[in-house]
């Protein structure tokens with residue numbers, strides 16, 4: 001590993017104690033370079049003159065090149081819509097070039113080699129929106145990150161813990177280490193602390209390259225300055241830092257080594273930040289004294305308002321000026337340091353163990369995932385228990401038993417839609433972690449699946465006790481097994497929905513619609529033989545069918561006598577509902593099979609479609 005010298009901290013929030021902590025953040029050096037990145041998209045819009053729809057090509061990145069070496073911090077600046085985030089995404093490989101209507105060209109090189117799938121082992125990307133698990137404290141979040149990201153074969157638990165604490169300290173999070181991230185139920189960290197924690201979790205494995213999208217947006221100037229000074233220190237310890245920044249205050253500007261000014265996807269300047277004022281002065285745009293240079297450059301680049309520069313001309317001139325030529329010759333020498341082999345990831349079983357541990361406590365402590373649902377089920381089942389108290393064997397009791405079982409199979413399953421918003425929050429965490437190479441998809445899916453089981457079992461057990469005992473239903477064990485498997489399947493179905501919808505409101509609507517249809521088809525509203533041919537596929541497809549039938553057979557098969565002119569025993573009820581001669585265990589197997597099938601589908605959707613590319 002190349003040793004880099006430690007510069008004394010010059011930042012707010014960086015004491016000499018933390019300067020020692022920074023020393024442990026020395027990284028394996030890596031240079032990142034990009035050459036001629038060009039990105040075109042096809043847009044459909046109404047022609048302003050004719051009003052007719054037409055397709056136009058929009059160039060979002062226009063032949064951009066750059067290079068950032070270990071120990072440097074590059075700020076990508078530009079007006080809103082200038083292409084900053086798109087460039088950062090392009091550098092990180094987060095643009096899907098294969099989507100229809102897109103054309104992406106150019107190369108990204110890491111240490112002189114084309115970026116490949118090992119990129120996430122050397123680079124971390126901190127996105128603008130935080131995506132962290134809400135019930136965990138800063139300390140817990142950092143420990144899980146360290147356990148997941150630092151190879152266990154190369155570290156002891158104590159070393160991982162020490163590293164997590166060190167990064168927490170470096171990013172000034174000691175004072176809130178026992179504060180939870182927070183959510184709609186509970187207040188947690190402030191915006192600035194969340195931003196720092198988002199950076200800290202990625203730093204825990206010492207990424208050689210750190211990419212950050214707008215690390216200071218939404219923060220007050222003191223918090224912004226604090227974060228930028230931390231980043232500047234990291235750069236001084238050898239990390240290659242690239243960040244986009246919308247409008248840096250002058251204190252923040254002072255931290256940049258390199259500066260890239262973008263306008264409409266074109267490069268107006270790339271080079272040493274300290275030389276930018278001279279450069280633009282030479283180009284005929286002197287920065288007024290007492291002005292913040294960053295504000296001045298942004299005014300030049302912002303074509304939405306009066307007073308901007310001639311963008312086409314500046315972009316053309318840059319390539320011909322010494323700064324542009326210096327960039328071209330720097331790109332010809334992509335590496336100026338020794339290259340160390342990249343670290344490796346933890347194995348599947350290690351990932352599974354840590355993710356399972358994390359998922360268990362996340363579920364247990366997230367009120368939306370467990371507690372609120374448990375209370376909902378308890379309340380509803382209490383109502384059901386009292387409503388159907390001590391059912392007998394008269395004609396109306398037959399109806400009540402069937403209706404109660406239908407309600408259990410339909411509505412208790414339906415209530416699983418309540419968990420959808422929390423799954424969508426989880427999806428954002430998964431996307432961030434997967435895109436940064438934290439683990440493989442099967443480890444995540446298996447851990448989430450296994451760890452959902454204890455909570456669902458408790459909900460099923462409590463519900464069974466509150467329904468079966470007061471109502472006097474038969475077959476407690478099978479009822480419990482059927483309800484448990486149905487809820488496991490319903491939850492797997494919600495996972496699938498959460499993985500395909502853009503917003504939880506659409507997910508709830510979609511889930512409700514599918515469940516509504518399955519309820520129609522499950523053999524209660526219409527018995528199987530009466531379901532029209534064109535809907536019979538719904539009967540076979542709905543897992544509700546098998547769940548309801550298992551409840552029915554479990555309940556009625558053993559009843560030898562009914563005091564009713566229509567049905568003399570339970571068997572006759574089953575014949576009426578076309579459910580005779582069905583083995584309960586087979587239906588339970590089908591429901592369980594559905595759960596596994598849906599989990600496999602969920603994992604496949606994550607694997608193929610959720611790579612963190614846009």
Ligand SMILES: Nc1ncnc2c1ncn2[C@@H]1O[C@H](COP(=O)(O)OP(=O)(O)OP(=O)(O)O)[C@@H](O)[C@H]1O
Nearest residue numbers: 041043060078079080081082083084085086087246
């Ligand atoms: N896939 C796409 N299809 C169509 N337009 C796109 C696509 N991706 C980006 N754009 C457009 O490209 C431009 C640059 O977007 P980008 O998000 O990179 O800007 P930005 O400089 O980061 O802006 P901001 O500071 O507001 O975040 C915008 O006009 C955006 O609408």
